[in-house]
Amino acid sequence: MSLLWIKNGRVIDPATKRDKTGDIFIASGKFVKSLTAAQKKQAAKLDARGLVVCPGLVDIHVHFREPGQTHKETILTGSQAAAAGGFTTVVCMPNTSPPADNAGTVELINNAARHAAVHVYPTGCITTGMKGEQLAPHGSLKKAGVVAITDDGLCVESNELMRRAVEYAKMFDLTVLDHCQDESLTKKAVMNEGTVSTRLGLQGWPHAAEDIIVARNIILSAYSGAHIHMQHISSAMSVELVRRAKKDGINVTAEATPHHIALTEEALGTYDTNFKMNPPLRTEKDRNAIVAGLRDGTLDCIGTDHAPHTPDEKDREFDYAPNGITGLETALPVCLDVLVRKNKFKLPYVIDLMTRRAANLLKLPAGTLAPGAVADVCLFDPDEIWLYDARKGFSKSLNSPWTGQKLTGRVKTTIVSGKVVYANGRLI
Amino acid sequence: MPWHRKHLLTIEELSRAEIEQLLATAGAFRRILDRKVKKVPALRGKTVVNLFLEPSTRTRISFEMAAKLLSADFISFDAAASSTTKGETLRDTAQNIQALNADMIVLRHSASGSPLYLSRVLGIPVINAGDGAHEHPTQALLDVFTMREKLGNLTDRKIVILGDILFSRVARSNIHALTKLGADVTIVGPSTLVPHWFESLGVKVSHHLRSALADADVVMLLRIQHERQAAGHFPSLNEYTSMFGLNKTRAEWIKPDAIIMHPGPINRGVEIDSDLADSPRSVILQQVTNGIAVRMAVLYLCAGGQPEHVLTPVE
Numbered sequence: 001m002s003l004l005w006i007k008n009g010r011v012i013d014p015a016t017k018r019d020k021t022g023d024i025f026i027a028s029g030k031f032v033k034s035l036t037a038a039q040k041k042q043a044a045k046l047d048a049r050g051l052v053v054c055p056g057l058v059d060i061h062v063h064f065r066e067p068g069q070t071h072k073e074t075i076l077t078g079s080q081a082a083a084a085g086g087f088t089t090v091v092c093m094p095n096t097s098p099p100a101d102n103a104g105t106v107e108l109i110n111n112a113a114r115h116a117a118v119h120v121y122p123t124g125c126i127t128t129g130m131k132g133e134q135l136a137p138h139g140s141l142k143k144a145g146v147v148a149i150t151d152d153g154l155c156v157e158s159n160e161l162m163r164r165a166v167e168y169a170k171m172f173d174l175t176v177l178d179h180c181q182d183e184s185l186t187k188k189a190v191m192n193e194g195t196v197s198t199r200l201g202l203q204g205w206p207h208a209a210e211d212i213i214v215a216r217n218i219i220l221s222a223y224s225g226a227h228i229h230m231q232h233i234s235s236a237m238s239v240e241l242v243r244r245a246k247k248d249g250i251n252v253t254a255e256a257t258p259h260h261i262a263l264t265e266e267a268l269g270t271y272d273t274n275f276k277m278n279p280p281l282r283t284e285k286d287r288n289a290i291v292a293g294l295r296d297g298t299l300d301c302i303g304t305d306h307a308p309h310t311p312d313e314k315d316r317e318f319d320y321a322p323n324g325i326t327g328l329e330t331a332l333p334v335c336l337d338v339l340v341r342k343n344k345f346k347l348p349y350v351i352d353l354m355t356r357r358a359a360n361l362l363k364l365p366a367g368t369l370a371p372g373a374v375a376d377v378c379l380f381d382p383d384e385i386w387l388y389d390a391r392k393g394f395s396k397s398l399n400s401p402w403t404g405q406k407l408t409g410r411v412k413t414t415i416v417s418g419k420v421v422y423a424n425g426r427l428i
Numbered sequence: 429m430p431w432h433r434k435h436l437l438t439i440e441e442l443s444r445a446e447i448e449q450l451l452a453t454a455g456a457f458r459r460i461l462d463r464k465v466k467k468v469p470a471l472r473g474k475t476v477v478n479l480f481l482e483p484s485t486r487t488r489i490s491f492e493m494a495a496k497l498l499s500a501d502f503i504s505f506d507a508a509a510s511s512t513t514k515g516e517t518l519r520d521t522a523q524n525i526q527a528l529n530a531d532m533i534v535l536r537h538s539a540s541g542s543p544l545y546l547s548r549v550l551g552i553p554v555i556n557a558g559d560g561a562h563e564h565p566t567q568a569l570l571d572v573f574t575m576r577e578k579l580g581n582l583t584d585r586k587i588v589i590l591g592d593i594l595f596s597r598v599a600r601s602n603i604h605a606l607t608k609l610g611a612d613v614t615i616v617g618p619s620t621l622v623p624h625w626f627e628s629l630g631v632k633v634s635h636h637l638r639s640a641l642a643d644a645d646v647v648m649l650l651r652i653q654h655e656r657q658a659a660g661h662f663p664s665l666n667e668y669t670s671m672f673g674l675n676k677t678r679a680e681w682i683k684p685d686a687i688i689m690h691p692g693p694i695n696r697g698v699e700i701d702s703d704l705a706d707s708p709r710s711v712i713l714q715q716v717t718n719g720i721a722v723r724m725a726v727l728y729l730c731a732g733g734q735p736e737h738v739l740t741p742v743e
Contacts, residue, residue, distance in 0.1 A: 195628035199440070201540035201562030201600060271541030317518060317539035319560070 001028050002418055003039050009048025009379065013055060014352035015368035024053060026375040029418035033371045046420075048379055051412055054351045056088025056118070056376030057332065058358040058366050060177075061152070061231060061255065061303030063324070064090075064120070067108055068097025073308040073396045075109065078328070079116035081306070081395040083422040085328040086411035088376035089119040089359065089366040090306075093152040094130075101125035101136040103144035110145055117421045118414075119376070121147045121364065126165045126176060130154050135165055142172040147362045150177035152231060153278075155213055157183060162216070166226035175362060177229045178217055180238070181279065185209035190319055192280045196265040202318065205280050207235035214238040214254075218245040221252045229361060230254040232305050234279035236289030243298040253361055255303040256290045258327055258334040263287075263401065273314045273321035274401045277307065291343050294353060301358035304331045308397030326400045329393045333407035336382060341408070347382070377415040384410040394427065431729045435547045435554045438563045439604040447572070447608055449735050450725055454573050456738040457728070458721035460497075470728050470738075471500035474531040478504045479522065480557070482538045486692055486716065487557050487567070491534050494723035503530070518542060519549050526550050532731060535559070540597075553730040561595045566726055567691050568601030570719040572609065574711055575646055577718070578687050583610035588640055588682075590672065591650030591699055592621045592658050598691045599650060603629050616640035617672055620661040637672055641681040648689040649674060649699045665698050675701045679709070687711050 004026040012019045025035045025043070035043055064078035073081075075092070082090050092109065094100030100109060106122050113120035124141030128134045130151045138149055149169055155178060156162040166176050186205045191197050193204020214230055218241060221228045233239060233254045242254045259277065264284050267275045275281060293299040307324025314321050335354065339345040359367030366376055390403035414422040421428055431449055439447070460466055476495040480488050488504065495502040505525065518537070525533060532553045535543050540560030547554040558564040572582070579585055587606055593599045593615045603626070606613045613631040615622050627633050634640040641647065652658065654665050662668055674688070688700070688710045696702045705712060728738065 193625075195625050198623070198625040199600075199629065201560050201597060203561075271544055315517075315519065317537065317542045317545060319539040 003027050003035060003043035004046065004375070004415070004418060005035060005040060005043040006046045006048050006053055006377065006379070009051045009053035011053045011369065012348045012351050013369035014348050015055070015356045016370050018369065019348050024369055024377070026415070026418045029375055031369055031371050031373050031375050046379070046413065051379045051381055052347070054378050055355040055367050055369050056378050056414065056416065057086045057354045058089045058364065059087050059304050059306070059328065059331070060091040060301065060358050060362055062090045062092055062306040062328065063095065063308065064092045065308060066096060066112055067105065071396075072310055075112040075116050075120055077394060077396040078306070078308070079118045079120055080427055081326070081328045081393060083117040083414045083416070083427065084394045084411065085330070086332050086378035086380055086414055087118060087328055088378065088414060088416045089121070089364055091121045091123060091147055091362060091364075093150060094123050094125045095153045099125050099130050100146070101128050101130065103137070103140045106141060106144035106146055117427065118416050119366065123148045123150050123177065125149065126151045126156055127161065132157050132161060135161070135168060138169045138172055138174055142174055146174070147364060148175045148177050148229070150179070150231070152177060152179045155179050155181040155183060159216060159220070163220050163224065166220055166228055167224050170224065170226040175227045175229050177231050178213065179231050180210045180213035180217065182209040182212045185212070190276065190280070191268055192265045192282045194265065194283060196268060200268065200271070207237060207282060207286065210235045210279055211237045211241060214241045218242070218250055218252055221245070222248070222250045225251060227251045227253070232257045232260065232279055232303065233290060233293070233299060234260050234282050234286060236286045239289045239293040239298055243293065243296070246298060253300040254293075254298070255301050256294055256299045257303060257305045258331045258338075259325060259401065261287060261290050261294070261338045262334050267401065271318040272401075273316065273318055274325060274399050274403070276318065276321055276323055277305070277325050278323035291338065294339065295343070295345065300361055302331065302335060302354050303358070304328055308395050309399050310397055311399075314399050324399065326390070326395045326397055329395065330388060330400060330402045330407060332380060332411060333409040334402065336409040337407070375415060375418040378411060379413040380409060380411045382409050384408070386410050430734055434730055435543070436565055436726050436730055437543045437547060437554065437556050439565045439568050439601045440563065442608070444608045447569070447605060450569055450722070450729065451573055451576065453725035453729060453735045453738055454569065454718070454722040457724040458718060461717065461721055467497050467499060469499045470733060471495065471498035471731055474731060475501040475503065475529060476532045476534060476727060477525050477530040478502070478534045478557075479525060480505065480536040481507045482536050482558070484536050484558070486719070487536065490716070490719045491557060491723050493720050494727055497720065498724055498727055500727070518546065522546050522550055526552055532727065555726055555730060558597055560597065561600070562597050563601045564597040565601050566719065566723050567598050568605040569726070570715055570722040571602055571648065571689060571691070572605045573718050573722055574689065574715050575687070577714070578711060579645055582606065584612055585645040586612045586614065586643055587646045587648065588644040589613065589615045589648045589650065590640075590674065591617050592652050593617055593626060593650065594621045594623060594661070595653070595658055596650050602648065603631055607631065614640050618662045618668070621658060637678065638681055641678060644682040645686050646689060647674065647682055647686065650691065651693060652695060652699050669698055673699055673701070674704060676703065679704055689715060691715070
């Protein structure tokens with residue numbers, strides 16, 4: 001029986017309302033209340049003095065590109081980046097090649113996930129080929145192990161199809177995650193529409209395109225009772241729409257990315273493609289609204305939308321570069337900076353947004369240090385200042401807006417099912 | 429003040445003093461264009477490459493003329509016949525041109541920001557000959573040059589830019605140049621092509637032609653490209669002409685001595701009546717000639733020349 005004794009850390013577990021300096025104990029991959037004197041002698045010891053000890057972080061929005069785009073990332077390298085960022089549970093989007101719209105592809109992903117550094121869960125497509133024309137076999141996908149369905153990267157444009165999708169998926173208790181973008185309003189768009197796009201001569205993506213689909217989804221959720229989750233909310237009006245819907249008791253949830261709470265469109269002044277993503281960075285007003293949405297619970301969790309692309313793919317004219325940035329290795333320090341340091345959120349609350357709340361959304365067995373739970377742990381130094389260099393990171397790609405920048409807060413050790421998988425800059 | 433820029437990427441990044449330097453240098457070259465022998469040896473031994481990845485006639489030929497009058501060797505890169513159609517990246521294409529010993533690249537590209545991108549990749553000067561809907565710096569310089577020729581100082585002069593502003597790089601570069609020179613700029617056209625966002629660039633936004641044209645010193649018309657991006661932004665060319673086309677009646681609204689400009693190519697009978705385009709108030713062809721002098725100045729300065737060497741005439 002493998003035993004681990006993590007000593008003298010600031011133990012934060014929002015699920016059990018714990019925030020106190022103390023110890024946690026792990027036996028055979030699960031948390032236990034304590035160890036016997038004999039076990040304590042035998043146990044491996046980890047000194048957590050000065051560190052925060054919290055549940056392993058949970059990210060319900062990553063792109064690991066396998067199968068088919070493994071030049072960008074693989075389930076192994078993506079999971080290693082996750083481990084380095086303190087994440088122990090991640091949910092992969094299905095926009096692979098081929099897309100995960102069938103049980104066979106999901107099986108392929110699950111096979112690779114067995115060798116991953118952290119727990120990796122697949123999602124399946126809402127529509128066949130993500131084409132928005134016909135429902136994918138949600139039942140078979142569920143049997144194959146998907147934890148949600150989504151056409152992430154693309155929005156289900158047809159209201160009729162979206163209605164059928166949420167009603168059908170509800171039968172299998174599958175949450176529908178939607179990328180909210182009315183594509184008729186965003187043809188050729190590469191950044192937020194506004195004063196900056198006007199100055200740069202780039203085609204604008206008006207926030208109205210997101211708001212319209214958020215409103216549509218709220219209405220369909222109210223009509224059908226199905227749970228619809230809005231991915232990566234980027235606009236102030238969308239936050240307000242979700243806030244009102246929740247007040248009305250409608251079964252919708254929403255997430256925010258670290259980049260939409262940390263950055264605005266002003267960062268695009270030099271056409272740096274490492275700031276190009278979809279939905280795009282918006283204004284300070286939007287950024288503040290998203291932070292406020294996280295504060296009052298309108299937005300349920302943080303999701304990174306970790307979207308690796310190779311340097312060659314990103315090194316082009318802004319119009320032609322693909323959307324997306326990596327995020328797993330920088331999410332925690334970025335959230336600590338924006339939410340805790342700048343917006344005075346309580347640290348346990350931010351941890352809650354990145355652990356239990358994310359896990360609960362999709363009913364994943366993660367996000368707590370409670371005895372009996374799977375022993376996934378993140379140990380981090382909230383005050384360490386370090387230079388993030390994407391080339392020294394673990395993702396296969398380097399497309400981070402934070403590369404070359406000093407970040408505050410650093411993951412020291414990541415534990416998955418009781419085993420140390422990452423410690424002091426190294427994978428174990 | 430010495431000229432220190434190697435690239436000309438935008439008007440936005442230029443100071444007023446730099447714009448004045450460019451205009452003064454262009455003035456010197458403009459005088460040369462009136463001589464019998466127009467060629468000067470300023471860029472002898474240098475090779476200028478036009479890398480035009482988007483169709484252009486006027487600007488392409490104007491740069492060619494400018495380079496040749498400066499005695500530079502000149503090569504034009506035809507996008508249709510090039511390896512870009514085989515999937516070569518802009519970086520690779522440009523680096524190959526540099527490796528072929530080009531001394532300067534003049535870039536025309538449909539993607540905004542690509543000249544800035546190229547300037548980071550290459551060691552040689554990059555001149556922006558128009559990037560997407562972003563900027564067209566030499567066009568704005570030749571426009572401002574022509575306005576000054578006709579009107580003198582532009583401070584507080586009322587300049588109206590009329591047409592498709594949203595997709596226009598000419599409009600953006602002119603807005604930056606004119607506001608830096610203290611002019612009073614109004615942009616006017618259909619609300620879908622003249623969005624309010626432009627107010628952040630320091631101009632007035634109008635959709636009412638008569639009040640916008642009142643007392644204008646300059647009316648600059650922009651081409652309406654209904655066949656391209658602007659499709660869907662207004663109902664039809666006929667409707668545009670009836671609401672915003674410049675005709676004789678509407679030309680009465682501007683000052684009697686005001687000038688009419690157009691960067692070309694003109695849609696006769698759409699944004700402007702044929703008669704007006706050919707009237708003495710139109711300076712459209714002078715713009716074209718001045719364009720050569722402005723581009724000579726840009727090539728000369730970015731190649732390392734200094735204004736004072738041409739301001740005291742070279743012989």
